Each structure stands twice: as C-alpha cells, then as structure tokens.
Amino acid sequence: MGHHMVFMLIVFLFVGLDEAHEKNRIIVNNQLGSGPSGIPLYYLCRSTYSEYTGTQKLTDFNSNWTVDFEESLFHNRLVWLCDLSFRTDKEYYFKELQVYRAASEIRWGQLRQWTCRIDGIYFTRDYNEPVGRVLDWKSTNL
C-alpha cells in the first residue's frame, strides 16, 4: 500500500469514528405558560468556544432552543452559560446559569435539558427521566 492509501485510510477511519459519536446537546425548554397566552422566555447563551446567541426569545409553550456540539481537544474545558428571564407580575431571571460544563475528559452524547416553569428551573440529563426542580428564579419588581 502506498503512503497515499495509508493516509486516506487514516482519514476515513477518523471521519468514521467521529460520525459514530453522538453530539452533546443542550435544550432550553419554555414551559412557562400554555396555549396562545404562552409567556415568552428570553435567553442569551454563550460558550467558552466563543459562541453567542444574542438575546432571543422562545414564545410558544414547549418551544426550545437546542444546541448540538462537540467538545474540542484543542480548547480548555467547554462551559456554556445562559441568562434566562421572563415577566409576569415581576421580572424573573437567572443569570449565568451553567447549562453545560465539560469534565476532565472529552464526552459525547450528553444531554442537559433545562425546563423553565413559573415556579422554578427544572433539569434532566436523560430523555427517559422526568425533569426535576433544581433552581429558584430571582426576581425584581417592574
């Protein structure tokens, strides 16, 4: 086998291995209100890999912001932070929620689902497990 063939084989092997991995996923899920009177959830998320959503809103009940990504060997540990907020009688918010934090080794196929409800922020790492309440909203008067 020539050098060229060996090189191509290695490339295919890496591409193949890479495709075999499921990406990591963050979901920010709006369950603030049901029906057409859904309460908009505002989010602004950013990562230490320089990704930045700007301020966005999720209007409908059960709508999501989803991001799929891989951790990189060539960066420091990846962290994603989100500022979340909504308004009813007050402004409710949570700033710099750490929605994803890499471990010391690279991981694939991780899920971090953050479900926003009126009474707090709910979380699961597993599609087969229901979300559980983990955080309170902070609030300020309007």
Ligand SMILES: *[C@@H]1O[C@H](CO)[C@@H](O)[C@H](O)[C@H]1NC(C)=O
């Ligand atoms: C948003 O994500 C939740 C949880 O994974 C899912 O049940 C729901 O169907 C998604 N909503 C939409 C509009 O895709």
